[in-house]
Amino acid sequence: MDYTKITETPSNHDNLERMETSTILHKMNGEDQKVAHAVALAIPQITRLVDALAERFIKGGRLFYIGAGTSGRLGILDASEIPPTYGLPHERVVGLIAGGDVAIRKSVEHAEDDEAQAWKDLIEHEITDLDVVVGIAASGTTPYVLGGVAKAKKNGLLTAGITNNPGSPLAKAVDIPIEINVGPEFVTGSTRMKSGTSQKLALNMISTALMIKIGRVKGNKMVNMQLSNNKLVDRGVRYVSEGLGIEYVEAEELLKKHGSVKKALDAGAGN
Template sequence: MDYTKITETPSNHDDLELLETNSILKKMNEEDQKVAVAVSEAIPQITKLVDALAERFEKGGRLFYIGAGTSGRLGVLDASEIPPTYGMPHTRVIGLIAGGDIAIRKSVEHAEDDTEQAWKDMMAYEMTELDTVVGIAASGTTPYVLGGIEQAKKNGLLTAGITNNPGSPLAKNSDIPIEMNVGPEFVTGSTRMKSGTSQKLALNMISTALMIKIGRVKGNKMVNMQLSNNKLVDRGARYVAEGLGIPYEKAESLLKKHGSVKAAIEAGS
């Protein structure tokens, strides 16, 4: 390897089992404070990805996340929250994890070692050149992710790689590398910690900025959210009341009639 695998380097802290609880937590928090800084340094590359995504989305393209273990679960989580939050069909942002859906809850042995499976998983969705594939791997070496990115590129798709090892194979093989050097983990090699946190932050930024760019947010409001429970109906009614300057009861009636904050405001304007 011609790069340092930072995710496997020794923790900055030792003798953890000898520490008092308060000391463990404080030291973990000290490490966590490094994460946002590392993510901020990747903003230029995240910007590049979001702008390319928005252009492709407007033409009907989709966003695919592929990953294994923690990285895969974070991708699935981000994708699953787009429909209720922004009212997008579940077919537009899709999370795929090595080992399939069972791997969301339980580890599937050796699933991440198959270089061909990610592309097979994607082929079930009839991929097109408008689609974008984002590989997520703290190590930047996960075979499932690398194989998927390689095949996606061969088939003309835009690719990006989210990794915590700068210079890793994932970074080198992706059109848009998003490298976040968060340093050694508090527990050596436990990438569900700082690495996972940085990935969650990056995914939040990617999907949220994308939804804003394609018009799923008005002002600072989720005007296309699904009204799937009483809390969201109440929130939506308050948004409509505020937007139109009308009483809450009338706003709630408009919201229920038209099905979304955006449609209710447009109808009441």
């Protein structure tokens, strides 16, 4: 390797088993406080990705996350929250994990070592050159991810990679490398910790900024959210009430009539 694999370097803390519980937690928290700063340093690259994504998304493109283990699960988590939060179909943002859906809950041995599988998983979705593939791998060396982004790039798709090892093979393989150096983990090599937290923050930024850019947010409200339970209906009524300056009961009737916050706001504004 011609780079330092920071995710495997020894923890800044030792003799963990001798520590009091409060000491363990305070020291973990101290390490966690470094994560947001590390993510902030990657904002220029995240900006490039979001702007490129928005341009393609408006034309019908889609966003695919590919990863293994924790990284794959985080991609699936982010993708699964787009439909209820922003009202888009499930197929617009898709998370794929090495080992398939069973790997969401249980580890699938050696699934991440298959360099060809990610591309097979991607082509099942009839991908086009408007789509964007984001590989997620703390190590930056996961074969499933590397094979997927390489084939995607070869076939004309825009590629990005989220990794916690600057200069890693993933960073070098993609069009837009997002390198988040959080330093060594509290428990050496346990990348579900700071590395995973940094990936979650980056994914929040990518998908939320994308939804704002393509018009799925009005002001600061989720006006396209699915009204799938009482809590969300109540939230929707309050959005309409605040947005139009009307009483709750009137807003509730308007929302029931039009079926979505955005349509209710548009209808109310037109009166």
